[in-house]
Amino acid sequence: MYVNGRICDAGTAGISPFDTGFLLGYGVFETMRACAGRVFRLGRHLERLRAGCRLLGIEPVPEFAELRSAVEATLRANGLREARLRCTVTAGVETVPGAGPSAVHPTVVVAAWPVPKLVSAHSPWTAGTSARPVFSRDPLLSVKTTSRVGHVLARRQARAAGYDEALLVNESGTYTEGSVTNLFVLRAGVLLTPPVTDGLLPGLARELVLELAAGRGLKVQERSIAVRDLSCAEEAFLTNAVLGVVPLVAVDGRPVAGGLPGPVTVSLGRAFAAAVAAECAPVPPTPPEPDMVDNIRG
Amino acid sequence: MYVNGRICDAGTAGISPFDTGFLLGYGVFETMRACAGRVFRLGRHLERLRAGCRLLGIEPVPEFAELRSAVEATLRANGLREARLRCTVTAGVETVPGAGPSAVHPTVVVAAWPVPKLVSAHSPWTAGTSARPVFSRDPLLSVKTTSRVGHVLARRQARAAGYDEALLVNESGTYTEGSVTNLFVLRAGVLLTPPVTDGLLPGLARELVLELAAGRGLKVQERSIAVRDLSCAEEAFLTNAVLGVVPLVAVDGRPVAGGLPGPVTVSLGRAFAAAVAAECAPVPPTPPEPDMVDNIRG
Numbered sequence: 188m189y190v191n192g193r194i195c196d197a198g199t200a201g202i203s204p205f206d207t208g209f210l211l212g213y214g215v216f217e218t219m220r221a222c223a224g225r226v227f228r229l230g231r232h233l234e235r236l237r238a239g240c241r242l243l244g245i246e247p248v249p250e251f252a253e254l255r256s257a258v259e260a261t262l263r264a265n266g267l268r269e270a271r272l273r274c275t276v277t278a279g280v281e282t283v284p285g286a287g288p289s290a291v292h293p294t295v296v297v298a299a300w301p302v303p304k305l306v307s308a309h310s311p312w313t314a315g316t317s318a319r320p321v322f323s324r325d326p327l328l329s330v331k332t333t334s335r336v337g338h339v340l341a342r343r344q345a346r347a348a349g350y351d352e353a354l355l356v357n358e359s360g361t362y363t364e365g366s367v368t369n370l371f372v373l374r375a376g377v378l379l380t381p382p383v384t385d386g387l388l389p390g391l392a393r394e395l396v397l398e399l400a401a402g403r404g405l406k407v408q409e410r411s412i413a414v415r416d417l418s419c420a421e422e423a424f425l426t427n428a429v430l431g432v433v434p435l436v437a438v439d440g441r442p443v444a445g446g447l448p449g450p451v452t453v454s455l456g457r458a459f460a461a462a463v464a465a466e467c468a469p470v471p472p473t474p475p476e477p478d479m480v481d482n483i484r485g
Numbered sequence: 486m487y488v489n490g491r492i493c494d495a496g497t498a499g500i501s502p503f504d505t506g507f508l509l510g511y512g513v514f515e516t517m518r519a520c521a522g523r524v525f526r527l528g529r530h531l532e533r534l535r536a537g538c539r540l541l542g543i544e545p546v547p548e549f550a551e552l553r554s555a556v557e558a559t560l561r562a563n564g565l566r567e568a569r570l571r572c573t574v575t576a577g578v579e580t581v582p583g584a585g586p587s588a589v590h591p592t593v594v595v596a597a598w599p600v601p602k603l604v605s606a607h608s609p610w611t612a613g614t615s616a617r618p619v620f621s622r623d624p625l626l627s628v629k630t631t632s633r634v635g636h637v638l639a640r641r642q643a644r645a646a647g648y649d650e651a652l653l654v655n656e657s658g659t660y661t662e663g664s665v666t667n668l669f670v671l672r673a674g675v676l677l678t679p680p681v682t683d684g685l686l687p688g689l690a691r692e693l694v695l696e697l698a699a700g701r702g703l704k705v706q707e708r709s710i711a712v713r714d715l716s717c718a719e720e721a722f723l724t725n726a727v728l729g730v731v732p733l734v735a736v737d738g739r740p741v742a743g744g745l746p747g748p749v750t751v752s753l754g755r756a757f758a759a760a761v762a763a764e765c766a767p768v769p770p771t772p773p774e775p776d777m778v779d780n781i782r783g
Contacts, residue, residue: 190502197580201499202507204488204594209500210573212510212632243634244641271582275508282495284569284598296502300581322620322656327635334510334632336541337625343542358620358656 189257189297194264197298206294208277212334214294215239220429221262221270222305222467227428229258231391236274239330245278245293254295261297271300271429275333302429305464307457311434311448312351312425314365317341323357323386331388342366352425354438357386361411368425368433369393373444373451374416382409392426392459399458405451422449424456431463432456487555487595492562495596504592506575510632512592513537518727519560519568520603520765525726527556529689534574537628543576543591552593559595569598569727573631600727603762605755609732609746610649610723612663615639621655621684629686640664650723652736655684659709666723666731667691671742671749672714680707690724690757697756703749720747722754729761730754 188197208214217232226232233254240248258274279291319341321328338355345353345366353366362370364387371393372379378400383389400407417423423435423443432455434448448456486495506512515530524530531552538546556572577589617639619626636653643651643664651664660668662685669691670677676698681687698705715721721733721741730753732746746754 188502197503200502202502202504204486204498204500204573204596205495206500206507207637209504209507209575210514210571210631211637212630212634213637214634216508243638273508273582275502277507284571298502319624320620320622322618322623324618324656325620325635326617327638332510332634333508334634336510336512336630336632337623339505339509339511340541340625358622 188299189261189295191295194260202294202296203280205280205282206277207279207281207291208275208294208333210281212332212336213243213245214275214277214333215243215245215331216273216275216333217331218428219258219272219274220302220305220463221267221272221299222463223469224262224268225467225469226258226262226272227463227467228391229255232274233258235331235391236276239332240276240293242330243278243332245276247293249276249293249295257295257297261299265299267299267301269302269304271302273298277333305431305460307460308448308453309431309433309456311436313349313437314352314354314425314435314439315345315348315350316439317344317353317355317366320356320358320360321363321386323359323363323384325386328386329383329388338366355387359411361385361413362417363387365425368427368430370412370435371396371424371426372412372416372420373422373449374420376421377406377408378451379408379410379412379416381412385411390426390428392428392431395459395462396426396432396455399455399462403454403458417443420444422452424448424452431459486597487559487593489593492558500592500594501578503578503580504575505577505579505589506573506592506631508579510630510634511541511543512573512575512631513541513543513629514571514573514631515629516726517556517570517572518600518603518761519565519570519597520761521767522560522566523765523767524556524560524570525761525765526689527553530572531556533629533689534572537630538574538591540628541576541630543574545591547574547591547593555593555595559597563597563599565597565599567600567602569600571596575631603729603758605758606746606751607729607731607754609734611647611735612650612652612723612733612737613643613646613648614737615642615651615653615664618654618656618658619661619684621657621661621682623684626661626684627681627686636664653685657709659683659711660715661685663723666725666728668710668733669694669722669724670710670714670718671720671747672718674719675704675706676749677706677708677710677714679710683709688724688726690726690729693757693760694724694730694753697753697760701752701756715741718742720750722746722750729757
């Protein structure tokens with residue numbers, strides 16, 4: 188893994204117990220997918236990470252090039268082609284509480300885990316609705332901060348009840364997102380996903396699915412998803428940068444869309460895997476420039 | 486400092502970069518005051534810490550005796566008599582994301598910092614109102630989790646605007662607490678502090694002030710504090726386990742209660758310092774039991 192400028196062994200790597208990430212959840216992170224040895228939309232992930240730093244006042248914001256090298260070096264050091272990567276940036280070490288940002292330099296950590304190849308047909312998931320509503324007016328919900336205890340607890344409670352994922356609702360009672368996924372519902376032929384203003388983190392997998400759906404002529408709408416939208420859905424699925432498109436077949440023990448992955452879900456899952464594979468395909472060696480060829484020939 | 490069972494040097498101590506506290510803000514902590522070499526209401530702090538662990542599903546909940554030894558050993562190792570102590574417990578290390586609690590054992594960290602003696606007359610503070618409302622229906626607001634980025638940001642923004650502290654408001658627009666303090670207002674002769682149901686962390690300093698005020702025959706009421714209550718207050722102050730009673734003399738640039746610490750604030754500040762000193766006073770050596778004396782005499 189990568190910790191503050193160098194690749195080191197995961198077993199011996201250490202973070203200061205005075206890191207503001209550890210003490211106060213004062214950090215941001217990105218979870219990324221590598222396919223065929225390349226990170227899918229690494230640039231977009233890192234721009235989002237840097238935007239999060241700016242929003243939280245984590246300074247100086249790590250350079251794009253530094254973060255890119257860190258992620259790529261971690262992937263290489265692990266010899267992984269298919270991987271889940273996580274890059275975490277915290278506000279750094281503050282040995283005296285409240286000493287303020289002058290004493291602080293961001294902490295950058297990257298870790299990688301092997302994952303199975305992205306398949307076009309992900310096994311379906313069930314979900315349970317979290318009892319603890321989020322507050323749509325909390326702007327931090329749209330930032331991937333390391334202060335995630337609410338989402339972690341929601342998922343733990345869902346898992347303890349036998350579900351794969353937790354679905355969160357906001358104060359108005361509409362669905363916002365899963366604990367580690369975004370939510371899509373096909374209703375009356377329109378693909379719906381809640382808008383960011385409902386209180387959620389718009390993931391890059393959500394972004395890709397919106398692109399793919401629009402590209403296939405599907406009607407797409409960012410709109411609040413009520414309980415009724417889900418219970419009457421033709422199809423429903425979840426998205427995650429590492430897992431892709433995950434069919435959602437039951438919520439709170441009641442089947443959604445007949446309890447089976449629907450054709451639009453399956454088709455988008457296939458398109459998602461294909462898009463990731465295509466963008467991560469090895470770049471063909473650039474043919475030499477004509478005049479270079481001439482020079483060589485000459 | 487103390488890390489997972491042993492006292493070590495703060496400069497070399499390390500936390501795993503896979504600690505769920507670092508990755509997800511999945512932990513709880515307590516900030517405590519030591520006076521004359523003893524921790525004020527250590528038992529109450531540790532019970533609250535353990536209750537937080539149970540609420541978050543951090544298991545096994547560290548034993549009371551283990552936590553007490555850890556805090557006392559850290560205080561001794563630092564040779565401190567007046568100190569700020571922090572005990573953090575996280576859900577531990579999870580090297581494979583989502584591997585679940587079976588692979589996990591809590592992380593326990595204690596650190597100590599020297600602080601000035603608790604004085605009866607703390608220098609007054611100013612505060613700025615945070616623009617980001619909290620959601621009173623969030624039960625995690627009453628738990629001291631390490632997912633604190635919202636409070637940290639509120640305080641940073643207040644500091645950047647030249648204030649000492651941030652005051653948080655909830656979705657109804659009433660004041661709930663400071664970023665590291667609880668809020669009290671004297672209005673029409675009644676001492677008011679917001680109830681926990683408004684969305685706040687009820688600190689142990691708040692608890693002590695409620696005891697002291699009741700003991701002096703002051704009328705005390707847990708009631709929502711509207712903007713008007715603060716602007717029309719006879720007095721206002723903040724409480725914090727380490728700092729005690731801090732007069733609040735201005736909010737958003739407008740003076741509160743004439744801009745000077747009031748007599749009730751000063752009197753409660755004095756009583757607070759005295760109560761801490763009395764409870765932390767060295768225990769007089771127990772006189773030998775009468776029959777032991779007889780035995781010795783015999």
